[in-house]
Amino acid sequence: MIYEASKIAVAVFLAFVGIVLGVSFFLGRKAQSAKGYYTAHGQVHWFINGVAFAGDYLSAASFLGICGMIAFYGYDGFLYSIGYLAGWIVALFVVAEPLKRLGRFTFADALDSKFNSRGIKIAAAISTLVVSIFYLIPQMVGAGTLVKPLLGFSHVQGVILVGVVVMLVVVMAGMVSTTWVQFIKGSLLVFFCTILTFMILGRGFSTKSPSGHDFQSLPLTAFDGRSDITVLPATGVWATKPYVRVSNNATGVVSVWRKEATSLTETQTVAAIVNAHTGKASKRVNGLPQGRGKGEGDLYPVGTVRKLPGDVSETGSLSFFRFFSTLQHSELLLWGNEKVTEKVGDESIETTVYFQKPTVGSKVLVAGASPTFSGLQNDKFWPKVDFLSLMLALFCGTASLPHILIRYYTVKDQSAVRKSTVVGIGSIGFFYVLTLFLGFGAMTGGTLDVTNSNMAAPLLARSFGELPFAIISAIAFTTVLGTVSGLIMAASGAVAHDLLTNVFKMELNDTSKVRAGKLVAACVGVIAMVLGVLFEKMNVNFLVGWAFSVAASANLPSLIMLLFWKRTTKQGITVAISVGMVSSLSWILLSAQAYKDVYGLDPASAITKFSQPAIVTIPLGFLTLVVVSLLTQRSAVSLPPLAASGQV
Amino acid sequence: MAADIANSENKSEDTVEDTSNDQRNARYGLLLFAVYFAFYGSFMAITLAAPKLMASESLGGMNVAIVFGFSLILAAIGLALVYMWLCSRRKSTGAGK
Numbered sequence: 001m002i003y004e005a006s007k008i009a010v011a012v013f014l015a016f017v018g019i020v021l022g023v024s025f026f027l028g029r030k031a032q033s034a035k036g037y038y039t040a041h042g043q044v045h046w047f048i049n050g051v052a053f054a055g056d057y058l059s060a061a062s063f064l065g066i067c068g069m070i071a072f073y074g075y076d077g078f079l080y081s082i083g084y085l086a087g088w089i090v091a092l093f094v095v096a097e098p099l100k101r102l103g104r105f106t107f108a109d110a111l112d113s114k115f116n117s118r119g120i121k122i123a124a125a126i127s128t129l130v131v132s133i134f135y136l137i138p139q140m141v142g143a144g145t146l147v148k149p150l151l152g153f154s155h156v157q158g159v160i161l162v163g164v165v166v167m168l169v170v171v172m173a174g175m176v177s178t179t180w181v182q183f184i185k186g187s188l189l190v191f192f193c194t195i196l197t198f199m200i201l202g203r204g205f206s207t208k209s210p211s212g213h214d215f216q217s218l219p220l221t222a223f224d225g226r227s228d229i230t231v232l233p234a235t236g237v238w239a240t241k242p243y244v245r246v247s248n249n250a251t252g253v254v255s256v257w258r259k260e261a262t263s264l265t266e267t268q269t270v271a272a273i274v275n276a277h278t279g280k281a282s283k284r285v286n287g288l289p290q291g292r293g294k295g296e297g298d299l300y301p302v303g304t305v306r307k308l309p310g311d312v313s314e315t316g317s318l319s320f321f322r323f324f325s326t327l328q329h330s331e332l333l334l335w336g337n338e339k340v341t342e343k344v345g346d347e348s349i350e351t352t353v354y355f356q357k358p359t360v361g362s363k364v365l366v367a368g369a370s371p372t373f374s375g376l377q378n379d380k381f382w383p384k385v386d387f388l389s390l391m392l393a394l395f396c397g398t399a400s401l402p403h404i405l406i407r408y409y410t411v412k413d414q415s416a417v418r419k420s421t422v423v424g425i426g427s428i429g430f431f432y433v434l435t436l437f438l439g440f441g442a443m444t445g446g447t448l449d450v451t452n453s454n455m456a457a458p459l460l461a462r463s464f465g466e467l468p469f470a471i472i473s474a475i476a477f478t479t480v481l482g483t484v485s486g487l488i489m490a491a492s493g494a495v496a497h498d499l500l501t502n503v504f505k506m507e508l509n510d511t512s513k514v515r516a517g518k519l520v521a522a523c524v525g526v527i528a529m530v531l532g533v534l535f536e537k538m539n540v541n542f543l544v545g546w547a548f549s550v551a552a553s554a555n556l557p558s559l560i561m562l563l564f565w566k567r568t569t570k571q572g573i574t575v576a577i578s579v580g581m582v583s584s585l586s587w588i589l590l591s592a593q594a595y596k597d598v599y600g601l602d603p604a605s606a607i608t609k610f611s612q613p614a615i616v617t618i619p620l621g622f623l624t625l626v627v628v629s630l631l632t633q634r635s636a637v638s639l640p641p642l643a644a645s646g647q648v
Numbered sequence: 649m650a651a652d653i654a655n656s657e658n659k660s661e662d663t664v665e666d667t668s669n670d671q672r673n674a675r676y677g678l679l680l681f682a683v684y685f686a687f688y689g690s691f692m693a694i695t696l697a698a699p700k701l702m703a704s705e706s707l708g709g710m711n712v713a714i715v716f717g718f719s720l721i722l723a724a725i726g727l728a729l730v731y732m733w734l735c736s737r738r739k740s741t742g743a744g745k
Contacts, residue, residue, distance in 0.1 A: 081721070086688050103669075321708030367702070419732065425728045
């Protein structure tokens with residue numbers, strides 16, 4: 001879909017960027033020392049830190065990805081909300097306070113506090129880098145997605161813009177500015193999403209399409225005997241597809257209709273054409289060159305209610321309960337898609353046909369409507385394992401994410417850690433309740449771009465006017481800034497503090513350590529930009545699921561066993577981190593999802609039976625640690641587990 | 649000198665008290681973790697084994713899946729508050745002694 005930039009949106013966006021950079025510049029002098037740069041001197045107030053937790057954690061995946069997934073598939077997106085929040089239980093009840101007692105700047109400090117081992121430092125630093133970069137990808141993809149409609153920039157320009165602003169934020173004042181950017185972002189996100197939710201409830205549901213285009217459904221014989229059109233023969237790849245292609249004799253425009261049991265339904269098509277001879281690429285939308293001018297075509301916004309209970313056309317404002325009970329008994333118009341690839345002369349054409357899928361509301365209020373979780377509605381074994389594995393990754397992953405863990409060092413003591421985590425859980429939990437309203441509001445608001453689920457939330461806001469759209473888009477942009485700056489800080493600490501200072505024993509004074517951290521931050525920022533461009537088409541939420549799996553598999557077994565098993569050895573921790581990281585990454589790269597979305601291969605030929613590795617690789621991490629620790633007992637000094645000794 | 653010794657004894661008592669509080673907090677944490685894990689696990693089990701149960705209507709016309717999902721979020725917030733209260737309670741009891 002083509003988006004037009006709005007002047008209000010540009011103004012709000014620039015104001016946000018100005019505030020963020022201004023705050024960073026102002027706070028720059030407070031981050032001259034290593035302690036200031038990496039941990040904000042450990043003096044952040046617990047409430048500020050708690051909201052900053054929300055700002056750090058509620059990433060592009062939470063806001064754009066979950067809302068988009070709910071808008072396209074319903075309850076399946078909410079499963080991510082549930083899993084993401086559940087992970088905070090592990091963080092609060094098991095790891096938060098011990099980690100504060102053990103560490104200084106980074107997660108590696110805590111893991112290595114008992115052993116002073118080079119191996120642990122290297123493994124933990126590499127794991128931090130890998131997880132941070134994996135997590136950065138969806139954030140940068142989200143950034144590109146947002147800036148496109150907001151400023152009219154291309155995806156690449158959007159990614160570069162975000163990358164540059166974040167690098168400035170981090171380089172100017174490290175954790176001090178990062179904390180304040182995350183605090184501002186967390187507060188704004190929760191506040192304005194609450195307002196948007198009230199607007200959704202106030203509007204209720206309607207069967208009218210705001211775009212004015214009603215998608216047609218015709219009898220099967222509708223095209224028989226008509227002289228103004230020509231039904232194209234179903235030859236080649238079209239022979240086996242359930243579509244009828246119709247050419248308008250006057251204009252030559254070809255439309256595609258889907259054959260259902262008793263009717264022909266209107267579709268939308270996007271054809272990507274590449275001429276093998278000249279190498280020229282072009283795009284046709286609904287049979288016309290894409291554009292808004294004469295003789296050009298664009299996609300219609302979708303996502304409407306077809307039928308409401310009692311056959312009314314509008315419900316008026318709804319209460320919390322009535323919102324869901326009405327949706328449960330409504331009929332919705334969702335959309336599916338199918339790719340058709342053919343070669344015509346010198347041209348190779350990949351046509352994506354988007355077709356109508358009338359769906360009863362009760363189907364989208366339970367799990368299993370999306371391709372990711374479709375196996376939940378049948379008796380197949382592996383899809384159920386995939387679901388369990390993802391939910392396990394989300395549960396175990398939060399407490400293993402480096403950019404979350406470093407925030408435990410920005411407050412003064414354990415009590416502050418506890419209080420700030422509780423504030424974080426409250427803010428994040430409240431936001432996740434809102435995601436269900438935002439997602440279903442977008443699903444039924446008639447504003448969805450059928451090609452891009454990540455745009456669901458900003459486009460929903462646009463249905464309420466330009467100002468809400470401008471504010472929500474700018475907040476979403478700040479959302480990306482907050483999370484990316486946290487991730488870059490984590491990566492910067494891993495390289496400058498863990499590797500350069502502790503492993504390679506480089507003699508860095510306080511100023512040099514800060515300078516090294518800033519340099520690394522700039523390098524990670526550039527890598528993030530490149531990856532953000534390469535992974536443009538992937539759903540950001542799915543990518544985050546992978547990041548959680550790697551984090552949980554590599555970091556959690558070592559952290560838990562260090563705290564609760566006295567026979568844990570340094571070799572056990574080092575090998576467990578390495579095995580957890582390599583096994584989860586390998587699994588992901590050999591999964592059906594990677595075959596389909598990364599390599600463009602047939603997913604059926606993938607080596608692994610399911611995409612999410614956590615259910616295998618987390619236990620593997622624990623097992624590795626136990627086996628290696630038992631094998632290396634002779635070299636280990638017998639010490640009590642940290643949890644029992646009170647060291648934690 | 650006497651003041652130094654007294655300070656040192658106080659510090660030692662504080663450390664013992666802190667350690668004792670830390671251990672109690674850790675026990676509370678593990679107990680509450682087990683409670684939530686059981687709740688989360690039952691949600692996954694029902695989603696996998698009895699999806700039709702999730703689709704059935706319950707509170708206020710909402711289905712079980714929605715009610716269960718919201719309950720998990722509210723339970724996380726509720727247990728976090730309980731944990732904070734328990735930890736602060738131990739601390740103040742210790743201070744009172």
